[in-house]
Amino acid sequence: MHRAALVTLAAAFIGCGGEVKDSAKAPQPGPPDPLPRADDPAGNQKGLRVLFVGNSHTFTNDVPGLVAKLAKAANEERPLLAASEAPGGTSFQLHWNNGRVQQRLTEVNWDLVVLQDQSVMPNLTRAEFEEQTLPFARKLNEQIQASGARTVLFMTWGYKHDFVPMQRRSDAAYRELAADLKADLVPVGGAWAKARAARAEIELWSGDGNHADVRGSYLTACCFYAAFYGKSPVGNTFTAGLSADDAKFLQETAAGAVAPKSGGLAALAPVRVP
Numbered sequence: 001m002h003r004a005a006l007v008t009l010a011a012a013f014i015g016c017g018g019e020v021k022d023s024a025k026a027p028q029p030g031p032p033d034p035l036p037r038a039d040d041p042a043g044n045q046k047g048l049r050v051l052f053v054g055n056s057h058t059f060t061n062d063v064p065g066l067v068a069k070l071a072k073a074a075n076e077e078r079p080l081l082a083a084s085e086a087p088g089g090t091s092f093q094l095h096w097n098n099g100r101v102q103q104r105l106t107e108v109n110w111d112l113v114v115l116q117d118q119s120v121m122p123n124l125t126r127a128e129f130e131e132q133t134l135p136f137a138r139k140l141n142e143q144i145q146a147s148g149a150r151t152v153l154f155m156t157w158g159y160k161h162d163f164v165p166m167q168r169r170s171d172a173a174y175r176e177l178a179a180d181l182k183a184d185l186v187p188v189g190g191a192w193a194k195a196r197a198a199r200a201e202i203e204l205w206s207g208d209g210n211h212a213d214v215r216g217s218y219l220t221a222c223c224f225y226a227a228f229y230g231k232s233p234v235g236n237t238f239t240a241g242l243s244a245d246d247a248k249f250l251q252e253t254a255a256g257a258v259a260p261k262s263g264g265l266a267a268l269a270p271v272r273v274p
Contacts, residue, residue: 041108047081048228048266049108051149053101053140054116057156058086060211066221066240067228073238076229078266083108091118092136101140105147111269112228113144114186116154119210122169129173134180141181150269151183152227157192157216160209167193184265186227188220191257195219199249214240215250222254230264 041049048071052064064082071080085100092115095101105113121133144151155174158166170189178185192204204216212220218240222233232255239247 041081041083041110045081046078048076048078048112048269049110050080050082050112050114050228051101051104051108051110052082052084052086052114052116052154053095054084054086054114054154055090055118056086056088056211057119058084058114058116058154059088060206061214061217063217063220063224066217067224069238069240070221070225070233070236071229073236074225074229074231080228086116089118091121091132092140093132094118096136096139102143105143105149110144110147110149112152112265113147113149114152114154114224115140115144115183116156119156119159122156122158122166122173133173134177137177137181141183150265151181152265153178153181153183153185154224155185155187155189157189157204157212160205163196164193184227186223187257188223191219191223191254192216194257195250195253198253202246202249215242215246218242218247219250219254222251223258226254226258226260226264228264228266230260230262230267232260 041047041051050064052058058064064080064084068080068082083104085095085104090098115137117133117137121129124132141151153174156170158164158170167189171187171193174185174187174189177183195202195204202215203213204219205211206213206216221240222236225231225233225236233251234248234255236251242250
């Protein structure tokens with residue numbers, strides 16, 4: 001049985017406040033994080049239990065739900081049982097300070113915990129990164145490891161108006177974090193760069209030029225599916241309502257960016273008692 005009943009998400013928006021120095025570059029808040037779905041990770045069913053810790057880049061278009069649908073369509077032996085702790089605009093520092101992640105790590109025997117920082121993070125100065133990001137990533141990672149789960153970093157994408165240079169910064173920042181934490185990394189932003197390089201006309205952003213539209217979220221989900229299960233998403237019958245051509249292109253792009261390894265992260269996360 002699970003350690004304690006899963007608490008219903010409060011998920012009210014937490015603003016960026018004083019944590020983001022350049023407010024002009026900060027993203028706008030999105031809708032509140034959705035409540036847990038019927039595939040409750042706190043239940044007794046067999047599955048891969050993943051807690052997504054992030055903000056609107058995680059909950060926009062319900063990325064965890066899209067990954068779960070890809071896994072279901074592929075008839076995975078360990079279906080994805082996902083939940084998220086993702087109030088809008090929340091950084092690693094805010095996550096640590098509000099204590100919700102620490103609490104949720106005690107509620108379920110999570111296999112994987114995905115960490116996604118506030119999207120403005122790649123634009124921070126070195127001093128700001130070392131003050132506002134790195135120490136709190138380390139604190140969260142320590143708690144995750146102590147709980148028995150694996151840390152997985154979610155590399156975000158650059159803003160549309162500044163994509164190429166910002167994506168380079170995001171790539172460098174998340175790779176540094178992965179090396180420092182000895183954590184796994186899902187290069188979602190790298191997949192966006194590959195998609196843009198191969199098909200410049202494809203639209204991945206929503207109207208604000210920051211958050212993903214359905215194509216961007218589907219590409220993100222395909223990256224996580226490939227990383228979690230070690231399988232290519234190419235040919236998956238779940239397409240999120242996209243055209244067959246777009247879905248195939250995004251599936252192939254994700255497979256190329258992640259380079260799925262046999263068994264994926266699921267193979268490194270032994271089945272645990274809920």
